[in-house]
Amino acid sequence: MILILLGPPGAGKGTQAQRLVSAHRLVQLSTGDMVRAAIASGSEVGCQIKTYYDAGKLVPDALIIAMFGERLAQPDCVRGAILDGFPRTVAQAAALDAMLAERGLTLDHVIEMTVDDEALIERIAGRFTCAACGTGYHDRFKPTKVSGICDTCGGMQFNRRADDKAETVRARLEVYNGQTAPLLPYFRAKGKLRSVDGMASIDTVGRAINAILEGHAG
Ligand code: AMP
Numbered sequence: 001m002i003l004i005l006l007g008p009p010g011a012g013k014g015t016q017a018q019r020l021v022s023a024h025r026l027v028q029l030s031t032g033d034m035v036r037a038a039i040a041s042g043s044e045v046g047c048q049i050k051t052y053y054d055a056g057k058l059v060p061d062a063l064i065i066a067m068f069g070e071r072l073a074q075p076d077c078v079r080g081a082i083l084d085g086f087p088r089t090v091a092q093a094a095a096l097d098a099m100l101a102e103r104g105l106t107l108d109h110v111i112e113m114t115v116d117d118e119a120l121i122e123r124i125a126g127r128f129t130c131a132a133c134g135t136g137y138h139d140r141f142k143p144t145k146v147s148g149i150c151d152t153c154g155g156m157q158f159n160r161r162a163d164d165k166a167e168t169v170r171a172r173l174e175v176y177n178g179q180t181a182p183l184l185p186y187f188r189a190k191g192k193l194r195s196v197d198g199m200a201s202i203d204t205v206g207r208a209i210n211a212i213l214e215g216h217a218g
Contacts, residue, residue: 001024001026001079001080001108001109001213002080002081002083002100002105002106002107002108002109003020003026003080003081003082003083003108003109003110003111003213004083004086004087004107004109004110004111004187005017005082005083005084005111005113006110006111006112006113006180006183006184006187007112007113007114007115007198008115008117008120008172008173008176008177008180009120009124009169009172009173009176010115010119010120010121010123010124010127010169011113011114011115011120011198012113012115012123012198012202012205013084013085013113014028014030014032014084014136015136015142015202016113016202016205016206016209017030017082017084018135018136019202019206020082020209021082023210024082024213025079026079026080026081026082027076027077027081027082028081028082028084029068029071029072029077029081029082029083029084029086030084030085031064031067031068031084031085031086031088032084032085033134034067034068034071035049035053035059035064035067036053036161038067039053045063045067048063049063053162053163054162054163054168055168055171056163056168056169056170056171056172056175057171057175058088058089058175058179061089061091061092061095064086064088064092065091065092065095068086068092068096068099069095069099072099072103073103080105080108083096087183088179088180088183089179089180089182089183090182090183090186093183093186093187107190107192108192109192109194109212109213110187110192110193110194111194111195111196111209111212112184112193112194112195112196113195113196113198113205114195114196114197114198114199115198115199116199117173119199120169120173121166121169121170122140123138123141124164124169125164125166125169126138126139126140126141127139127160127161127164128158128159128160129158129159130150130152130153130155130157130158130159131155131157131158131159132150132153132155132157133150133152133153133155135150135151135152135153137158141202142202194212196208196209196212
């Protein structure tokens, strides 16, 4: 199954992707994570993309398409994947179509998670992840059960993203509205697009997504 989670930064794509990974034994392909790993590695590509990332801008299509394509070609993607943060432009969507066709995969679902802009800024400002296992948390909406200790692995170090500062978040929202929102009519025209209310609780959103995947959503 190939599922695309589409939505602005902070809509909850990563959180829902993590839930689906365990429930459906699929891999999560997050281009944002790939970009952060490339920057952390200090590679030439990493240095090239850091300026875009820090400014909240999109990494050029050619670079991100190559990065994504390499990951999709790994053997763990044969059963399909959950795409979190890719595609983000119409050019990326067209490249994805070609990559899927080449591998005999089909796009099953595109799920848009809708959230209003003010809520997004609050959500993003409070989020952090475990440095050891990557489990995502939020100061207000999803704190660790025991303060300072990861529920999943017991890790005690946490990261906050450099691009989660309020001014960068505003730039990212503008980028979403300008460059990524045009994907909504693109996928709607293909008859693939469904929407869920991303303002609901994590569990409620998860149930709405499952209903779509199981084909009994209203
Ligand atoms: P995310 O973690 O998905 O919010 O992505 C964080 C940042 O990584 C974005 O603001 C971009 O700089 C870069 N990025 C991630 N995915 C893409 C993509 N599909 N196309 C271009 N840039 C991307």
